[in-house]
Amino acid sequence: MKDNIKGSNIFRHFKAEVKDNIELNKNHFLLTLSPLVENIMMPAGGQFYMLGVSTLYDPLMKRPFSVFRFSENRIQILYRVRGKGTAIMSRINSGCVLDVIGPLGNSYPMPPKKYTPLIVAGGIGIASLFSLIHCLKDKSVVIYGAKTKSELCMLDDLLGLVSGLTVCTDDGSYGKKATVLEALNDIAYDRDYLLYSCGPKEMLRKLAQFTLKKGLKGYISLEETMACGLGACLGCAVKTKNGYKRVCKEGTVFPIQDIAW
Ligand SMILES: Cc1cc2nc3c(=O)[nH]c(=O)nc-3n(C[C@H](O)[C@H](O)[C@H](O)COP(=O)(O)OP(=O)(O)OC[C@H]3O[C@@H](n4cnc5c(N)ncnc54)[C@H](O)[C@@H]3O)c2cc1C
Ligand code: FES
Numbered sequence: 558m559k560d561n562i563k564g565s566n567i568f569r570h571f572k573a574e575v576k577d578n579i580e581l582n583k584n585h586f587l588l589t590l591s592p593l594v595e596n597i598m599m600p601a602g603g604q605f606y607m608l609g610v611s612t613l614y615d616p617l618m619k620r621p622f623s624v625f626r627f628s629e630n631r632i633q634i635l636y637r638v639r640g641k642g643t644a645i646m647s648r649i650n651s652g653c654v655l656d657v658i659g660p661l662g663n664s665y666p667m668p669p670k671k672y673t674p675l676i677v678a679g680g681i682g683i684a685s686l687f688s689l690i691h692c693l694k695d696k697s698v699v700i701y702g703a704k705t706k707s708e709l710c711m712l713d714d715l716l717g718l719v720s721g722l723t724v725c726t727d728d729g730s731y732g733k734k735a736t737v738l739e740a741l742n743d744i745a746y747d748r749d750y751l752l753y754s755c756g757p758k759e760m761l762r763k764l765a766q767f768t769l770k771k772g773l774k775g776y777i778s779l780e781e782t783m784a785c786g787l788g789a790c791l792g793c794a795v796k797t798k799n800g801y802k803r804v805c806k807e808g809t810v811f812p813i814q815d816i817a818w
Contacts, residue, residue, distance in 0.1 A: 568659050569597060573632065575653045578646075581635075583707040585681075586647050587625070588634040590655065598660060600624040602688040603778050603810050606632065606659030607786040610646040620646075621783045621805070623685035623755075624660060632657075635684040635710055661786055662809045665689045665753055665776060672751035673698060675744070675775070677737050677764065679756020680708060685778045685809075686755050687711070694718055698744070702737035706730035738763055751775055752813065762818045769814065777816070778809045 573590035580586055600606075607619035620642045626633040638647050649655070665686075668674045674697040678686045683701055690699055702725040703709045709731060715722055724732035725740045733740060737760065744750075752775025754764055761777050768775055781793040781804040788806030795804055796817040802808060 567598060568661055569594070570656070570658045571597065572654050573657045575649055575651055575655060576631065577651060578649050580647070581710050584638045585708070585710050586636055586638070587711075588636065588646070588649075590632040590634070590657065592630060592632065592657070593654065597630065600627050600632075600660035600688075601664030602692060603665040603685055604660035604662050605685075605786075605809065606634070606657050607661065607783070608634070608646070609656030610642045610649070612654075616642045616645070618642075618784055619656070619658065619786065621661075621780075621786055623778075625684045625687050626691070627688070635681070635687070637681040637708075658786065662805055663807070665778070665810055668693075668696075668751045672749050675750040675752050675773075676700070677741065677752065677754040677756070678702070679737055679754070679760040680704070681710075682754070682756035682778075682780075683710060683715075684755075685780075686753060687715075689753060690715065690718055695720055697721065698750070699723070700725065700737050700740045702726065702735070702740065704728065736760075738767060741767060746771060746773075752777075754778070754813070755780070761813075761816075765813050765816065765818055775813045776810050777813045779804045779811065779816070780809070781805075 571594045573592045576591050577589040605621050605623045609619045622634045625635040676697050676699045678701045680703050698721040699719050700723045704727045723740050725735040755778040784790045784792040786805045793804040794801040797815045
């Protein structure tokens, strides 16, 4: 199978008004932005935006966020509060105007016909995979896992999209008591699956070992700490079997077996 990951060098720097910033559950928010420019580019599944979370100079750097959903010129970002920037973001009210750059990075390639997409989301990794799930709907098998129930997001939307959805939590507080890796073991590998995944790095590393063992192919989206998001600072470089690659520019999506873990 040839890799058909598409990248794009076309992005825009624009202002966007906050329409909503809803707290979904502990530490998770859904931000809706309305770009204050005409005809913004439609992002592809897996692409991201750099968001200026403060109008002050602290934090100075923009933060990267996946496009959770894009419709009728509204950009939705699903995010988890991690540190200073996202804590500031969680307090932003409707009407505020943010600085945005994007869409950036490459995107998840669509699966060739003979493959069944097997989508594995760990925690907030669901934000990056949601638009792919939306696009593939019932053509895909989806595993979504988090540590505990309060870290699961947008479950009703997901249940309405895919019938083949397994939800699991490490502590068993919702769905199957299992990690996504354990849930993967329960799948009957009786057809050609193509894996798509985003989540914590350790999960992706174990997933790479799993795919090697099972002879599966697939793609992962990496979430490295980013400074520029534009390919200039080299801060997001990761080691691949073909040398170092910038996650913001040559990624974020890579064939899973290309990464030198
Ligand atoms: C391409 C891309 C898409 C992303 N999409 C989303 C998304 O849709 N929703 C979401 O909630 N998060 C997403 N992230 C992660 C998000 O960018 C970080 O959580 C955010 O930058 C943290 O900023 P902060 O100021 O709150 O935390 P900081 O104070 O900067 O850091 C807090 C902690 O988070 C770690 N951290 C910082 N940046 C990242 C990062 N990029 N990835 C992993 N750990 C990080 C730091 O090492 C530190 O431990 C994405 C990251 C990338 C690279
Ligand atoms: S974040 Fe600067 S090169 Fe990727």
